[in-house]
Amino acid sequence: MKRNNIHIVGGGIIGLCAAWYLNEAGVKVTVVDKNDFTEGTSYGNAGMVVPSHFVPMATPGVIAQGLKWLLDAKSPFYVKPRLNGDLIAWLWHFYRAANPMQVNRAIPVLLAFNEWSKALYKELADNPVFDFNYEEKGLLMLYRTKKQAHEEAEMAALAQRQGIDAVLLDESQAKALEPEMDLDVLGGLYFKGDAHLYPNQLMRQMVTQLKQKDVQFISNFSVKDFKKEGNRITAIFDENHQGIAVQHLLVASGAWTGQLLKKAGIKIHLQDGKGYSITLKKPRVRPRIPTILTESKVAITPMGDDLRIGGTxxxxxxxxxxxxxxxxxxxxxxxxxxxxxxxxxxxASDIWKGFRPCTPDGLPYIGPSKNIQNLNVATGHGMMGLSLGAATGKLVAQQLTQETRTVSDELFDLDRF
Ligand SMILES: Cc1cc2nc3c(=O)[nH]c(=O)nc-3n(C[C@H](O)[C@H](O)[C@H](O)COP(=O)(O)OP(=O)(O)OC[C@H]3O[C@@H](n4cnc5c(N)ncnc54)[C@H](O)[C@@H]3O)c2cc1C
Incomplete structure (x- = not known):
């Protein structure tokens, strides 16, 4: 049945893109957020739109590397030790998902989803109402060690087998791509087909455009509970027990979605992956091409005249x-x-933080609840929420309007663990 009145909880990139494509499909949309649509994980991220990132986070080998990083206070990965049932269950499912069969199943799906998303961002960028510095300059993976050179060579071969334009560069070829920068690297892997954008601008412009299209926005409303009647949710409530009646609900609350859905009696495995960024305004020198410093897992993105550095x-x-x-x-x-x-x-005030919503297998949850008839969920995009935002919004709209899906949503099932 086509839904014609939807409340979205969460106005990050996923919620806003869902609002955009639902509105396009003629659905009445209201977006509710605990903040005021000016900041959050979808604003300060590295802005990379990356079909090259087709391998999910849970891969064989990542566990051994992760354990080594846990011992280093400045490493790019950390799990705060605590006896928490949700965390233990998440780690267990992560461990189980890190196997070649699961990864090989995920690769073509993630790739098709990312490529579709990039095409949709391009379409949005071509719309004259938007100007969010969308550029297609590729992504450069720089490395300094022989061990990493070996890993990048393997990645290049894997990417080429998927039809991705991935080129291994030696030191001088990498330097030629970045003439302003004095590089100290052994080489790089250049994914020519990736893109990037300025997420703060995209988010602000999306809110403005959606308001003009009569999408309703309710800010500073932190959903704390639900009213259930039979197998339907009929209202959402904030901490002051103020209620909003709902016909159909899309929960897209990022890293907070797990704890929120518990209130509706629904269990998903989700952990937050906190990361930091700083943004330099018009720096004197900066790389031309978005880059990942591979050994340190640091992302560097030129955005308009600025430069953003993020990681962890x-x-x-x-x-x-x-x-x-x-x-x-x-x-x-x-x-x-x-x-x-x-x-x-x-x-301290210049350091931004955000929370990636991380699933154990590195694939998002996008689909309907099996237990609650009028509830859909879209979250769990981890390190790729910006990249996959546009396609997720469109897929949600296709799911809720019973349209044919452009990509298969089978692996995004909420109950897969
Ligand atoms: C350092 C860093 C760099 C990154 N770089 C990239 C990148 O280059 N490319 C990429 O693709 N991804 C990147 N990411 C990941 C990306 O930012 C996230 O995956 C994405 O922003 C998640 O979007 P979201 O809409 O799911 O969640 P969010 O942006 O967190 O939005 C969720 C919204 O829900 C609201 N909310 C939560 N709970 C409630 C509640 N109870 N009631 C009402 N509202 C609620 C929140 O206020 C928030 O506005 C990066 C992340 C970090 C931290």
Whole structure:
């Protein structure tokens, strides 16, 4: 049955893109958020739109690497040790998902989903109402060690087998791509087909455009509970027991979705992957091409005239605390790759944090609840929520209007664990 009145809980990139394509399909949409649609995980991220990222996070080998990183205070990965049933169950499912069969099943799906998303972003960028610095300059994976060179060569071969334009560069070829930067690297892997954009601009412009299209926005409403009648949710409530009646609900609340759905009696496995970024306004030198410093897992993105540097994945129970050591780890790695780049020492107020919604198998949850008739969920995009945002919004609209899906949503089932 086609839904004609939908409340979306969560106005991040997933919620807004769902609102966009549902509105296009003629559905009346209201977006409800605990904040005011000006900041959050979908704003300060690295803005990369990356079909090259077709391998899910849970891969064989990642566990051994993760355990080594746990011992290093400045490493790009951390799990706050705690006896928490949800975390233990998540780690168990992560461990089970990190096998070649599961990864091989996920690769073509993630690739097709990412490529579709890139095409949709291009369409949005071509719409004259938008100007969010969308550019197709590719993605450069720089490396400094022989071990990483070997891994990137394997990745290049795998990518080429998927039909991706992936080119291995030696030191001088990498330097030629970045003439302004004094590179200290062994080489790089260049994914020519990737894109990037300025997420803060995209998000702000989306809100403005959606308001003009009569999408309703309710800010500062933190959903704390649901009213259920039989197998339907009929209202959402905030902490003051203020209620909003709903006909159909899409929960797209990012890393908070797991704890929120518990209130509706629904269990999904989801952990937060906190990360940090800093944005330099018009820096004196900066790379031309979005780059990942592969050994340190740091992302560097030129956005308009600015430059954003981001990284780290901390599973720490949605803690808002900024871990200074890990921020130092990010910033100290940059001049190791670019000798003419200073070590930065930003003020605490200049450090942005966001929470990636991470599933155990690195695939999102996008689909209807089996138990609640008028509830759909869209979350769990982990490190790729921006990249997959447009396609997720469109897929949600296809699911809710009973249209044919452009990509298969089979692997995105909410109850797959
Ligand atoms: C450092 C860093 C770099 C990244 N770089 C990239 C990148 O280059 N490319 C990429 O694809 N991805 C990247 N990501 C990941 C990406 O930012 C996320 O996957 C994406 O933003 C998640 O979007 P979302 O809409 O699911 O969640 P969010 O953006 O977190 O939105 C969820 C919304 O729900 C609201 N909400 C939560 N609970 C409630 C409630 N109870 N009631 C009402 N509202 C609620 C929140 O206020 C929020 O506005 C990066 C992330 C980080 C941290």
């Amino acid at each position: 994945l901390e599973i720490s129970g949605l803690s808002p605390k900024i871990n200074q050591k890990r921020v130092e780890g990010i910033l100290e790695s940059v001049p190791k790759y670019y000798k003419n780049f200073p070590v930065l020492n930003p003020q």
